[in-house]
Amino acid sequence: MNPVSVEEAVAMIPSGASIMVGGFMGVGTPERLLDEVVRQQKTGLTLISNDAATPGKGVGKLFDAALVSRLTATHIGLNPKAQQQMLANQIAVDLIPQGTFVERIRAGGCGLGGVLTPTGVGTLVADGKRLIEVDGKSFLLETALRAQFALVHAFLADYLGNLTYALTARNFNPVMAMAAETVIVTAEHIVPVGVIAPDHVVTPAPLVDYLIANG
């Protein structure tokens, strides 16, 4: 893990990059990184995020600034701007079931080619997907999903990069921290090594490439 400034971290992300962003309706989202992505005007992003949050909050800021050109998410119902951009064909949107979303990312992070899920069988979600039978039951083959960058928000990070999360701000962060080439983390608190007990570490240090240092 390397400590960097938020400016340096975001400078590594080119326009047109694919980014996974943790958070659920803006809870557990690395706001400082997104503010900087907006400031540096990274355009044409492929965004992988559970939802579109709301305008002004979380990944909602990326839609406010019209920086997203492709989106994979599970629900964008609470962000009218994201909806408008989708309806105006400014964004190509792939809406998928939430359990499938997280398993695809987990597969990407864990070296699996995909998983077989019963979710979506016989629905519109099955269109164009392989249907695989196991013991007489049908499953959809859902393939792994990865990104160039994962933007992750933790509660505690120690000097090595071990991470813990708080309450419902954990959500997609630990899974995304495994599924990208480069993992960039903001933390509410940076603490000495040993403050986080081994059994409480959720994301082990070697998964973290960059931690945003205090100013």
Next chain:
Amino acid sequence: MNPVSVEEAVAMIPSGASIMVGGFMGVGTPERLLDEVVRQQKTGLTLISNDAATPGKGVGKLFDAALVSRLTATHIGLNPKAQQQMLANQIAVDLIPQGTFVERIRAGGCGLGGVLTPTGVGTLVADGKRLIEVDGKSFLLETALRAQFALVHAFLADYLGNLTYALTARNFNPVMAMAAETVIVTAEHIVPVGVIAPDHVVTPAPLVDYLIANG
């Protein structure tokens, strides 16, 4: 969750049952449950366990008492009794890669039909399995694995059944606690509700069917 005695708990397991047992080389194994399985002479068991431990320790006790008729594991090299029973065809043994072992159990617990893994492609492990291509790369389809009973060992259990694990005794326990019809748990310490912080719970209480009470 219902608190029960170890005798009551094991009485629920019929001979011939399929059981998953947590632990890695006997570390993190519910020894009290296994001692009682031996005492009650449950025979013809289908055992799903990472290894065969060593004679006298962990699941090794089940081989000492010749209670196992089928075994799915990843490595039995340190238990000569298990090996002898395998070579004498007293036990049908399925040895599979450890990452595949844990993903199959996780799939069973998480409602997935299976996963696609690169592990084993082009080796003897691939025999009889479906090979599935995703984006030009080959994967083995490994199907979900479940059992009638999971015997789990935790470090702390609270009065509701929330569980945490200690150090390397976690291993397969949390995954198995999701993949069986009936989950029976021993804990090193039973503690009041609230002693385990929500962020530290690894196995949430609703997954636990029975907790072995202190005598």
Next chain:
Amino acid sequence: MDPQIIIARRVARELHSGDLVNLGIGIPTLVANYVPADLKVFFQSENGLIGTGPIPEQGMAHPLLTDAGGRPISALPGAATFDSAMSFGLIRGGHVDVTVLGGLQVDADGHLANWMIPGKMVPGMGGAMDLVSGARRVIVAMQHAAKGKSKIVAKCSLPLTSTRPVDLVVTDLAVIGFAGGKATLMETAPGVSVAEVMAVTEADLTIPGTVPEMKL
């Protein structure tokens, strides 16, 4: 009684001690208000919590503790938090005993449509498809009709949420079950007759010899 409260109170009677329960947004959320205090039910919020409590008291809300809509909630003693892979492992894996969801249509075969109206803005299915596919019992809590049209239809015209049939539909007029594979009128709301239910229901309902009134 308010129609929504009739529905919420009746659904609450379906819950048992020890159940892990997931409540959807809207009418389902109200169900938690009508669970007897002595009934120990675990409520899951699919954004990563078991043991959701009521809205926090003034000044106690924490921005990192919210429900799936992003609104502040509290957590009860014995709560557990986890990531989304675990949350949907619980849902898909059959560990959620009861899920209560809203509906747009339920048909005579018990199929639910609740995520998409073609031609309208599609917000996305969120966790609904996983919940209907994976929960042990699926209960739909919805008004019997919308704009004078029955939401209990012969065949769903809207895209399905899952091909897995729901177990129970609770409306402001009736309780409808699908145990035999076909929609069956189990109960009527207080003061509502069987004939009144049939008159506003598009689907053919099997009508047993006796149809008791809902207990609330």
Next chain:
Amino acid sequence: MDPQIIIARRVARELHSGDLVNLGIGIPTLVANYVPADLKVFFQSENGLIGTGPIPEQGMAHPLLTDAGGRPISALPGAATFDSAMSFGLIRGGHVDVTVLGGLQVDADGHLANWMIPGKMVPGMGGAMDLVSGARRVIVAMQHAAKGKSKIVAKCSLPLTSTRPVDLVVTDLAVIGFAGGKATLMETAPGVSVAEVMAVTEADLTIPGTVPEMKL
């Protein structure tokens, strides 16, 4: 120098600060002894630990903190523990920078066989197949020959551990790489000539113009 120590010391030089490293049982385990103190390497034990430390001092061992062989180990400050799904997610997902394993045979294509001798008792592959399939770099640490027979063979006669070629083989006589898809002699052990290595190697080795001596 003891052949095993030559191997362990040479492999240790392949590790970089920040690497997540998994060491197999046997010679690979010795590698940890030769990592310079200023090199911050994370060692993983696949039973669920990153940050393994040396054997605990007398009286400090804990029965719930062991290596993959069940032997007591210690954990360094900043260690992390996790379940086996996470452990193999790290391994299969390419998060382990270097895995060091023992071998029975490595062939000219870099294929490794290290888990099974047909006709003998088969103990099982444990985590070996996942490690070879998933780690970013696979290093085989083994004696060059066993009972006078080369373990660097033209074609593996034993069942393969993976079809993914290994990156490097370090023996008591040589370092052999597979960057070009074919076995190439990269280095010789101190006091060992290229001709001596070729004489005891069954596989055809590509021999570059200069073959330096191992630095240890």
